[in-house]
Amino acid sequence: MRILILSDTHMPKKSKQLPGVLLNEMDGCDLIIHAGDWQSIELYEKLKKLAPVEGVYGNTDNVELRAILKEKILLEIKGFKIGVVHGHGKGKTTEKRSIEAFINVGVDAIIFGHSHIPVKKFHNGIILFNPGSPTDKRRMPNYSFGILEVTDKLIFNHVFFHSKE
Numbered sequence: 001m002r003i004l005i006l007s008d009t010h011m012p013k014k015s016k017q018l019p020g021v022l023l024n025e026m027d028g029c030d031l032i033i034h035a036g037d038w039q040s041i042e043l044y045e046k047l048k049k050l051a052p053v054e055g056v057y058g059n060t061d062n063v064e065l066r067a068i069l070k071e072k073i074l075l076e077i078k079g080f081k082i083g084v085v086h087g088h089g090k091g092k093t094t095e096k097r098s099i100e101a102f103i104n105v106g107v108d109a110i111i112f113g114h115s116h117i118p119v120k121k122f123h124n125g126i127i128l129f130n131p132g133s134p135t136d137k138r139r140m141p142n143y144s145f146g147i148l149e150v151t152d153k154l155i156f157n158h159v160f161f162h163s164k165e
Contacts, residue, residue, distance in 0.1 A: 001078060002028065004051070005146030005156075007035035007086070007113025008133035010060065011043045015135035018046075019164045022134050022145055026050050033075070033148075035113035035131065036086030041065055058086035058113060072101050078150050083107040087114040087130075094130075099123060109154055111146075118144045118158050129156045135164050 004026055009015070026032070032051050036058025038044055044065065047053045057069040072085040083102035087094040098112035109127040117140065118132035132144030142160040149155040 001030045001150040003031045003033055003077075003148040003150065004029045005033050005035070005111055005129065005131045005148055006134060007111075007131050008037045008058070008116050008136060009034070009043060010037055010039045010133070010136050013039055014133075015164050018043075019134050019143065019161065021159065021161045025145070025147065025159060031077075033082075033084055033111060035084055035111050036069075036088075037061060037113060038065055041068075044068070054084065056084050056086055059088035074102070074105065074107070080108045080150065080154055081106060082154075083110045085110070085112050087112040095119065095123075095128060098128070099126070102126075109156070116140065118146075118160075120156050120158065127154060127156060131158065134161075 034055035131146035
């Protein structure tokens with residue numbers, strides 16, 4: 001199973017369209033996971049035409065998106081439990097807030113966003129993954145998103161690129 005992971009697309013404010021490299025990777029994916037800050041229902045609808053979509057809302061998402069999405073979700077994929085949350089809030093770091101959102105849940109991985117900083121690391125046996133942003137890299141050297149291959153294990157990787165065209 002091949003899953004595309006996005007966060008912090010901020011469309012149409014930061015980009016009018018998804019980057020070409022991202023669209024190419026969507027071809028043949030089994031699922032799209034978005035960790036919030038979509039910023040428009042139009043992007044949600046567009047992604048749903050390409051593959052099944054699971055996602056959460058972020059702090060910049062409007063009432064329309066908040067009506068159809070939750071603040072956090074727990075996905076079960078091929079026996080693995082994957083928590084998805086945007087990670088915004090007060091106090092602590094984005095990473096710590098994301099971990100706390102799934103404390104005592106028994107997840108295998110947590111996908112989060114908000115900081116626009118790509119992260120792939122282990123914390124107490126849990127994979128923490130932030131795909132970064134494909135449209136708003138801020139101070140990062142590259143734009144990015146993630147690919148998750150689900151076999152008998154979870155294999156997370158980033159796709160880094162220089163232009164959001």
